Amino acid sequence: MNLRKPLILTVVASALVGSLAISSVSASAAGDQGVSDSEIVLGMQLPQTGAASPGYNKVDDAARAYFDYVNSKGGVNGRNIKLVVKDDTYKAGLTITSASKLINEDKIFAFFGSVGTQTHVSVIKDINRRKIPDIFVNSGFSGFYTDPKKYPTTFGGLGTYTVEAKILGKYLKDKYSDKKIGVLYQSDDFGRNALAGFATAGLKFEAKKTSASFIAGTQGSIGLASQISQLKANGVDIVIIAAVSSATAVAYATAAQLGYKPSKWAVISVGADATTFQTILGSKGVPAATSAAMLAGTISASHAPAAGEADDVYVKAFKKINDDFNKGPDKRWDNNILQGMNIAYLATEALMGVGKDLTRAKLISYLENNGSKLSSAALAPLGYSKSTHEAFTGFWIGQYDATTLLAPIDGKRVVYTTDSGSGAVTVSNYKRPAIADDALPKVA
Amino acid sequence: MSKGIKPVRLKYKVIGGRSTLLSVALFLFFILLSKQFDAYNQSQLTNIATLLIAVFSITLLTGASGQISLGQGAIMAVGGYGSALLVTRLGLSMWLAFVLAIFISALFGLFLGLAAARLSGPYLAGTTLVMALAIPSIAVRFESFFSGDVGLSVDYGTPPTWLSNLLGEISIEQWSLYVVLPFTAIALFAVLNLSNTRAGRTWRAVRDNEVSAALAGINIGRTKVVVFVCASALAGLSGALYGFRGLVAPSVYPTDLSLTLLTAAVIGGLRSVGGAIFGTFAIVFLPDLIEKITKNFNVPETIGNYLPSLTIGILLLLTVILNPRGAAGALEHIRHRRKH
Known part of the structure; x- marks a missing residue:
């Protein structure tokens, strides 16, 4: 090992490589970064590639399509919205770097719609200590939102898993009290958060018998055969799934292989997108008609209209914008695109609400004070206040029909509401405001 | 016999002096470079300083002693969890936790080394690869202790007041670099000394020919264990520093982290400390360079997202095929040709 000249030379060479990567350092403006007279820069982190990406990798393109539409109509208070997206492949090490x-290179004004509980945990503390708004996070983990003193700048973009599980759990307990109910969940905050909600609803599961878990992300490589066999051996009639879409697809396929036919499947909404389900099974050679038949009868919940409700005014408007403005590689209309558009609609509304004099502190204050009044495609109101940053506080229960449409059970939609704590589940009386003809939010 | 010992002692002193100088030079070089960088590149510089320690562990393990490890990322996880648990559960100071992480991972390396001493080549590579896959899932299996997928939230904290008074306002990125850099300099000092003293010569003897080394009186098994202990101590320290960027969790230490570290070592030159520095700079900054280029050419994200790994992969293949001794080897070759 000769360490004299080569070492010094390599140090110099390394410096050159480093220097090449230096980006132009712009002088910081007097106000918050990411806002100029002509532009507002938002940043999103999500898995665009990798095992956890199917379905969720459409959210960014959908949101960008809506922002492009807003920009084509003159932007927000004369400013165009620019969305910068980073692929973290669902690995926290990369989430931290991106x-x-x-923050430092793209100079974003706020984080917007980042996808993933596991990955967002790695950066939420840093984002908050820098006082950067972290709005409409695509995670239903209640721990991010229920203590605004801990995470003052973070606001949810989904109903919490706890709220959904409480509502879904109560429905299943009331309706199927004579059946054996079991659960398959991913052993992370998502799965545990949902289990807590089911427990509050009075649904208790027995470990190794009616409760089966797996390590998030391993469903594709290791499969779920042992978990499904366990549920089958214990005679579980109703299987609840609290996991991502790819795991739902593997679970159904495995059950079919093992000849296990529970009388009902019930899937937490983020894992129940029909298009993603069919795409994943399609890639394994399952024809669309077969996968549609597999999904039919599945119970799920939603805070918004189902993507397949072609007559819904928001669905209609967003679908048109998706057709005209979405430049993503897969713009097939589904729940992920609806969610991406909806949070972009909410972000536009909030930015309009803050007004021309936009700062980070003002955006956070606006969401805390006026956030619960913001309207969107959702059929339940936002829960934002000074004491909680939870998003949608209600869900309706539906069942997939033969055309993969999630339709209200018995044809009548009832939206239930509750909180992420021990509050009761009640019927919501929220009336969703209609969308304007130009599909732009109107702020008083 | 006394004549035989003297020159060795003399050489040790000389090397000690030079390695101190080089360690200080590396420290100052990073500081000066950081002054030229914006905040993002300062954080990348911290990544380099952190990962460099782990790449040094490969320089020792594979470069100096010829043992292949595809599981250095897992040992980083051991260091990361060790330090994070000490801070979050026992309330120890971050600095003490970093030092203790060195011992925890060295102990881990001892057990690993005892097994590894019996293996070589692809068997050792396979074993360490399994370790890289298995260790992060232990955190999920024993969830209540290790916090499962969610992991342990830790960070470098804020700079002490006396330092802010001394240097003026210190940003989060600068503070992260100041925390990591002394450890990197110490690691460089340790690696240079280990490589160029009796220990290093013994390791190289084992690497080049085990039979000859054994005939020369070297205890092969013990030597291999010692290398594993030293390399694990370095990797563990790197893992602790890496985790304190924000989170210690299984997804912070994925299997491909181990492979990335090995790639850095190979690109730079497995047997060279300077090569390790170059390789680490390359794997950290190349993705940024590629992103800048793809941005200018409007490459769609479906291709752009895969380009950094593809480029680094191609670079690795080309290095192995055309220039197995890496950047440092090529430099040495050029220097040699000029001389003659």
Whole structure:
């Protein structure tokens, strides 16, 4: 090992490589970064590639399509919205690096719609200590939102898993009290958060018998045969799934292989997108008609209209914008695109609400004070206040029909509401405001 | 016999002096470079300083002693969890936790080394690869202790007041670099000394020919264990520093982290400390460079997202095929040709 000249030379060479990567350092403006007279820069982190990406990798393109539409109509208070997206492949190490890039290099004004509980945990503390708004996070983990003193700048973009599980759990308990109910969940905050909600609803599961878990992300490589066999051996009639879409697809396929036919499947909404389900099974050679038949009868919940409700005014408007503005690689209309558009609609509304004099502190204050009044495609109101940053506080229960449409059970939609704590589940009386003809939010 | 010992002692002193100088030079070089960088590149510089320690562990393990490890990322996880648990559960100071992480991972390396001493080549590579896959899932299996997928939230904290008074306002990125850099300099000092003293010569003897080394009186098994202990101590320290960027969790230490570290070592030159520095700079900054280029050419994200790994993969293949001694080897070759 000769360490004299080569070492010094390599140090110099390394410096050159480093220097090449230096980006132009712009002088910081007097106000918050990411806002100029003509532009507002938002940043999103999500898995665009990798095992956890199917379905969720459409959210960014959908949101960008809506922002492009807003920009085509003159933007927000004369400013165009620019969305910078970073692929973290659902690995926290990369999430940390890309967050630094968004903050320091892309100079974003706020984080918007980041996808993933596991990955967002790695950066949420840093984002909050820098006082950067972290709005409409695509995670239903209640721990991010129920203590605004801990995470003052983070606001949800989904109903919490706890709220959904409480509502879904109560429905299943009331309706199927004579059946044996079991659960398959991913052993992370998502799965545990949902289990807590089911427990509050009075649904208790027995470990190794009616409760089966798996390590998030392993469903594709290891499969779920042992978990499904366990549920089958214990005679579980109703299987609840609290996991991502790819795991739902593997679970159904495995059950079919093992000849296990529970009388009902019930799937938490983020894992129940029909298009993603069919795409994943399609890639394994399952024809669309077969996968549609597999999904039919599945119970799920939603805070918004189902993507397949072609007559819904928001669905109609967003679908048109998706057709005209979405430049993503897969713009097939589904729940992920609806969610991406909806949070972009909410972000536009909030930015309009803050007004021309836009700062980070003002955006956070606006969401805390006026956030619960913001309207969107959702059929339940937002829960934002000074004491909680939870998003949608209600869900309706539906069942997939033969055309993969999630339709209200018995044809009548009832939206239930509750909180992420021990509050009761009640019927919501929220009336969703209609969308304007130009599909732009109207702020008083 | 005394004549035989003297020159060795003399050489040790000389090397000690030079390695101190080089460690200080590396420290100052990073500081000066950081002054030229914006905040993002400062954080990348911290990543380099952190990962460099782990790449040094490969320089020792594979470069100096010829043992292949595809599981250095897993040992980083051991260091990361060790330090994070000490801070979150026992309330120890971050600095003490970093030092203790060195011992925890060295102990882990001892057990690993005892097994590894019996293996070589692809068997050792396979075993360490399994370790890289298995260790992060232990955190999920024993969820109540290790916090499962969610992991342990830790960070470098804020700079002490006396330092802010001394240097002026210190940003989060600068503070992260200041925390990591002293450890990197110490690691460089340790690696240079280990490589160029009796220990290093013994390791190289084992690497080049085990039979000859054994005939020369070297205890092969013990030597291999010692290398594993030293390399694990370095990797563990790197893992602790890496985790304190924000989170210690299984997804922070994925299997491909181990492979990335090995790639850095190979691109730079497995047997060279300077090569390790170059390789680490390359794997950290190349993705940024590629992103800048793809941005200019409007490459769609479906291709752009895969380009950094593809480029680094191609670079690795080309290095192995055309220039197995890496960047440092090529430099040495050029220097040699000029001389003659």
